[in-house]
Amino acid sequence: MILKHQIVTIGTSALFLLLVLNLLRKNKMKEIYSILWFVVGLIFIVISLWEGLLTRLTELIGAKYPASVLFFFGLIFVLILLVHFSVEISTLRKHAKDLNQSLAILNNELAALKKNFGPKA
Template sequence: MLTSVTGVFLVACIVELLRRRKLKEKYAFLWVFTGLVIIPLGFFPSALDSVADAVGVASGVSLILFLGVAFLFVICLQLSWEVGRLEEESRTLSEEVALLRIDVRELHERAPENPGRTAGAAPGSRT
């Protein structure tokens, strides 16, 4: 019964995080699916042992442990890929900003002084 309550609590938390826009939909699907798989295990614990026997695992607990570790491995792999992609994107954006700063500095150095403009005034503003 505790397993089912945990699954319901997990699904409710995911739905609430989605509602508050604290969790992206692309991640929520996986977590909701996990919660929906956990819920029936509390109501039918013998089904887990039947599945374990069918796949050749000694007990349902061992199967859950293996699947949990495999699940966490996949999550870590996906998040590592995402972090690598974001690091590359951040580096590219930093390089583009640096190049734009150089261009702006060069334009300011080449621009003739405007005698009607006061220091610190925005371009195009009248003083």
């Protein structure tokens, strides 16, 4: 029997999955991130449907409340993801800087070439 709170959690997970699928369809995300979020959505659904899973996990690691177990793993996941994004942003910034510098130097060389060989304005 599906309980009331399960309807809410399953509904939310389903909406989340739809959102990810839609983004994937529109090609708005790198595939690797789509897969990641898709898996996260699936885990949500599994946890919502299978009540015993979270309780078992709580007993297994000796925690008191299932909710805190959920928050613990959720927080760890989000933290790792944030670190990953910091790395990603740093890489992008470095690439942007290198492109900026190359383009600036090329612009300068192009202007010099135009001055020497280009058509007279």
